[in-house]
Amino acid sequence: MSKDKGSDNAGVTRRNFLSATALAGVAGAGIGGGLLTGCSPKAPEKHAGTVGLGELDEYYGFWSGGHSGEVRILGMPSMRELMRIPVFNIDSATGWGITNESKEIMAGGGGPYMNGDAHHPHMSMVDGRYDGKYVFINDKANTRVARIRCDIMKTDKIISIPNVSAVHGLRVQKVPHTKYVFCNAELRIPHPNDGRHLNDPTKYRTMFNAVDAESMEVAWQVVVDGNLDNTDADFKGTYACSTCYNSEGGVTLPETMRNERDWAVVFNIPRIEAAVKAGKFTTLGTSKVPIVDGTHGSDLTVYIPVPKSPHGLNTSPDGKYFMANGKLSPTVTVISIDKLDDWFAGKLKDPRDTVVAEPELGLGPLHTAFDHRGNAYTTLFIDSQIAKWNIDDAIRAYNGEKVDYITQKLDVQYQPGHLHTSMGETRDTDGKWLVVLCKFSKDRFLNVGPLHPENDQLIDISGDVMKLVHDGPTYAEPHDCIIVHRSKVNPIKIWKRDDPFFATTSAMAKQDGITLEKDNKVVRHGREVRVYMTAVAPNFGMTDFTVKKGDEITVVMTNLDTVEDVTHGFVMVNHGVSMEVGPQQTASVTFKADKAGVQWYYCHWFCHALHMEMRGRMLVEA
Ligand code: CUK
Ligand code: CUA
16 A cells, blocks of 8 residues: 555646746746755655655554644654644644634634643544544643544634533544544532632532534533543443542542542443433533533443553453553553443442453553554553553453463653554554654654653554554654544545635625635725735735725635645735635635835745745735
8 A cells, every 4th residue: 555656646736737837937947946846756765664755654643732732644654744733723834823714713612722732633433433524632721622624634613611621531432423522521620610619629520521523512511520531432332431530539639649449430321311311410600511410329320440540541442341541550450341231231239340351561551552463552651661462361361360461561762651553443453553652752862952852653563573663753742643544534635615614704705795716806894904815826816905004904815726735825024914825725814904004915835936926015004
């Protein structure tokens, strides 16, 4: 699969386009033309030992950007960064957080916030397999969940989750399809949080949340005991399971560390849905979201005691087990999903009867990943190692047999958090690649000052032993990633004119009697001035327009180019304004004309040999 040469796009490439247009007659064509045409590939060299120059990767990697607030797309296994998708952050290049279209999406999540803390990117599924439609991601910093449309690779929805504080663990429902996005609110807050309670921990609660994946509305919330950490769903559509620490119900660190055991909490989805349907719920404050009680004694949940402060929660792709990673205990607790059926049918006395193994792996187990051969791979944060172990052997050992379930320990550099195998959270797990997201790089790279990069390492797991093959420095902080076969993802290359991404702007133009695909006009509504402009390389449809000082200007730009990769930009100098306008896209930005005189605007996205000349003037009359 990774043998393709160059681009697999039929039709016009950027290079043909340039040679076919205005290059003739451009003095010094070497400036623009040379830049774009002078890169003739040499004989393929191996990149990361895996993918040759000009060859396409076999997988898309979707990487969380942690507290940078973004999502990144990497080509796998080369680990080349292909794109950044701004989500919760402000982005100068694309104008995310600056354009009207992105502001409308960001407003859905409350705020305005300039930051985010993205941890867990997960793709929507049908029958336990990626469907290529959406990637969802949490924002721990501002209690939000965002959705990325994978056809355009842009964020299209951001919502804030009511009644809770700090959304952390996030996973999708896998079967029958992603109806819900499950997310854990981590920090406990008083219910109601009205300023009366600080030091009464009995008033503190957090909740497990289900978001409708299509409408992006919160479907329901479940009150729990303790603090929720990570979560995952089964392959039946019946259960989700979350790690849950602070069984003590404390609010300070010493208080939350007292107990030897905390829990894995299992949520019975059909029972929760039935309770909501039957009206057995409450609401909080102004929110209308149904809240059901899942605390101890509820028949909607079961609290399975697991060793001290568990962290990662992973479902094995054979659908048999939930695994709670011990963090402060050297163990991973393996919970049988079949036995959960027995528990909810009233056939078991003790929630611990659902546990079928508890292998001891090393210090600081945080997360576990899987291949299709019955192996599990667990990060050991404190030991800086990956433990590869056999699930069936661990079960036999738990039943008293003398078996060595650990087959290999591999040093990684250093302190790994999440790890992920290719297709590893789906039925299509293929056991080829393992990526380990290490929190510290220490001495692995050139010194770049006190702030070090992190280190995402690539491990070949196709053979009997794990082999480390690549170091990948990363910027803060890829907690988690998914590795999706490229056959599952199929983005468009040129925008569709009726894309809902800019529907609000199109509707505004229509009201103004504007045809975006051809008009270059200024429409004034009092002090509100709308400047409708087209762009075709290397020209803006309007090279000057006149407004009055104090006017509020909205520039609406439509890129009429139909050539792949010809993106224009718009920067109004000294106005803090920039935006990306892709082929056939409309984008808009609003700003105040608060400086009299000639104000230049220019295209900041390299589009043509005459890109530097693509500019115009706004005259602001005093
Ligand atoms: S968490 Cu960061 S290493 Cu947010 Cu999934 Cu475990
Ligand atoms: Cu248009 Cu650069």
